[in-house]
Amino acid sequence: MTFNRRKFIKLGGLTGAGLVGTSLVSPYAAEGLSPEQPDNGSALKTHKQKFNMCGYAAPKIETVRIGFIGLGRGMAHVSATSLLEGVDIKGLCDLMPDKISRAKKKTEASGFTPDIYTGNAEAWKKMCERDDIDLIYISTPWDMHASMAVYAMTHGKHVAIEVPAAQTIEECWQLVETSERTRKHCMMVENTCYDFFELLTLNMARQGFFGEIVHGEGAYIHSLMDLVLNKNVWDMWRLKAFIGPSGNLYPTHGLGPICQVMDINRGDKMDFLVSSSGRDFQMNERVKELAAKDEVYKKYVDKPFNGNMNTSTIRTSKGRTILLQYDITSPNVYSRIHKINGTRAAALKYPEPARISIGHGWVSPEEFKQLEEKYTPPIVKKMGALSKEIGGHGGMDFLMNWRLIDCLRNGLPLDQDCYDAASWSSIVPLSKKSVAKGSSPVEIPDFTGGSWKTNRPVDISLEKGGSTKVIRQG
Numbered sequence: 001m002t003f004n005r006r007k008f009i010k011l012g013g014l015t016g017a018g019l020v021g022t023s024l025v026s027p028y029a030a031e032g033l034s035p036e037q038p039d040n041g042s043a044l045k046t047h048k049q050k051f052n053m054c055g056y057a058a059p060k061i062e063t064v065r066i067g068f069i070g071l072g073r074g075m076a077h078v079s080a081t082s083l084l085e086g087v088d089i090k091g092l093c094d095l096m097p098d099k100i101s102r103a104k105k106k107t108e109a110s111g112f113t114p115d116i117y118t119g120n121a122e123a124w125k126k127m128c129e130r131d132d133i134d135l136i137y138i139s140t141p142w143d144m145h146a147s148m149a150v151y152a153m154t155h156g157k158h159v160a161i162e163v164p165a166a167q168t169i170e171e172c173w174q175l176v177e178t179s180e181r182t183r184k185h186c187m188m189v190e191n192t193c194y195d196f197f198e199l200l201t202l203n204m205a206r207q208g209f210f211g212e213i214v215h216g217e218g219a220y221i222h223s224l225m226d227l228v229l230n231k232n233v234w235d236m237w238r239l240k241a242f243i244g245p246s247g248n249l250y251p252t253h254g255l256g257p258i259c260q261v262m263d264i265n266r267g268d269k270m271d272f273l274v275s276s277s278g279r280d281f282q283m284n285e286r287v288k289e290l291a292a293k294d295e296v297y298k299k300y301v302d303k304p305f306n307g308n309m310n311t312s313t314i315r316t317s318k319g320r321t322i323l324l325q326y327d328i329t330s331p332n333v334y335s336r337i338h339k340i341n342g343t344r345a346a347a348l349k350y351p352e353p354a355r356i357s358i359g360h361g362w363v364s365p366e367e368f369k370q371l372e373e374k375y376t377p378p379i380v381k382k383m384g385a386l387s388k389e390i391g392g393h394g395g396m397d398f399l400m401n402w403r404l405i406d407c408l409r410n411g412l413p414l415d416q417d418c419y420d421a422a423s424w425s426s427i428v429p430l431s432k433k434s435v436a437k438g439s440s441p442v443e444i445p446d447f448t449g450g451s452w453k454t455n456r457p458v459d460i461s462l463e464k465g466g467s468t469k470v471i472r473q474g
């Protein structure tokens with residue numbers, strides 16, 4: 001175990017009131033929340049890396065042949081990739097006929113002739129077993145991501161998995177071990193890493209604008225109660241996923257860009273977290289109201305719903321801190337925070353407009369514009385305007401998919417690897433574990449097996465690649 005236990009206990013005393021090693025009765029038990037350890041994997045597993053997937057460049061693929069599993073969010077990826085040269089859409093898989101027919105119409109209009117996989121919950125396996133597909137996108141409910149990805153990689157496919165990539169620590173390890181064993185890319189498609197202020201601040205951090213990075217904040221604060229309660233969502237999976245031990249169920253949108261700024265897994269590492277969840281103030285009340293009018297909701301009354309707000313703090317090996325929040329029930333203005341504090345300057349995206357400060361005050365709009373011009377990274381200079389025009393969450397969806405396909409076509413390492421997918425997603429089970437143990441510190445596994453010390457940061461120079469053209473209109 002590389003983790004220094006004495007340091008852990010000392011730090012735990014600061015943040016968790018000396019709770020390490022004591023047997024706690026969860027204060028949440030009275031509210032019906034399970035105090036059980038919510039993940040079934042070992043956080044302390046000592047990983048012997050088989051092959052380092054960080055910086056790994058797979059052989060070039062001239063035409064990237066793609067299969068898609070899940071065509072809700074998956075349609076964003078179908079739409080983006082179908083505009084690009086060097087792409088062939090070979091397969092579409094979903095269980096809902098309307099989603100299949102929408103995707104079929106869209107892809108056929110672009111000249112593709114994909115095969116359809118539907119009718120039963122295992123149909124996706126047939127698509128993964130084909131030998132004429134290079135890349136599988138997985139945009140299904142959360143609890144299916146890891147097993148689908150492992151199956152696809154084992155059958156020789158690169159995978160692009162929606163967020164979060166895994167639900168348990170064991171699943172995180174499965175992604176890492178399968179990616180290393182098969183040498184297939186395992187990218188979690190964290191689109192917020194391609195949003196424009198996030199890319200700007202990543203480049204500023206690289207150029208030393210902030211000085212040393214001291215602290216970062218991220219969040220997913222988005223009023224989504226109606227979506228979670230929507231009975232037309234497949235199998236009502238969003239409501240089901242909201243029941244159980246409380247924690248941060250959706251950490252990666254806020255965390256991903258902060259990890260890239262801090263070079264997590266590539267020079268620094270997340271060591272441990274402490275997490276605290278408030279109770280559920282609203283979901284059960286809404287479920288009761290709905291159940292009075294609609295039978296479907298009756299079985300969900302008085303379930304242990306995730307609390308409104310979860311707050312986690314993470315400490316890194318280099319002594320930095322990260323604050324992460326999650327609230328999708330309270331009526332808040334959308335925020336991923338995206339705050340970066342350095343020894344020289346700081347940045348804050350939400351509430352918008354995004355701002356930058358040097359010293360005590362925000363820079364003026366004119367100075368902001370000058371900084372933007374100076375630090376806009378090459379990928380945005382090249383593809384930013386077109387991405388915004390094509391759209392998808394303001395353009396970041398298109399930019400991410402373009403970059404993924406371009407890296408595969410040019411034989412370049414991907415911006416996000418299996419270690420990022422595993423460590424960013426591990427916050428789901430680890431935050432639940434910390435909450436259940438009265439906010440005790442919980443160690444974050446080193447999924448890189450020690451290679452974080454020498455792994456190189458994500459290359460945002462665009463010195464290589466950038467050749468893939470947009471050949472169709474959206």
Ligand SMILES: NC(=O)c1ccc[n+]([C@@H]2O[C@H](COP(=O)([O-])OP(=O)(O)OC[C@H]3O[C@@H](n4cnc5c(N)ncnc54)[C@H](O)[C@@H]3O)[C@@H](O)[C@H]2O)c1
Pocket residue numbers: 069070071072073074093094095096099120121122123124139140141142162163164189190191233234393
């Ligand atoms: N990055 C983003 O901005 C973003 C936005 C929305 C959703 N997401 C993520 O995308 C994923 C999917 O979310 P969504 O909103 O599209 O959900 P959704 O319910 O709209 O779509 C999921 C689809 O998966 C299909 N499905 C379920 N089981 C299947 C199986 N065995 N085989 C084939 N298809 C199956 C369902 O029929 C459904 O159409 C989630 O991980 C979510 O967090 C990410």
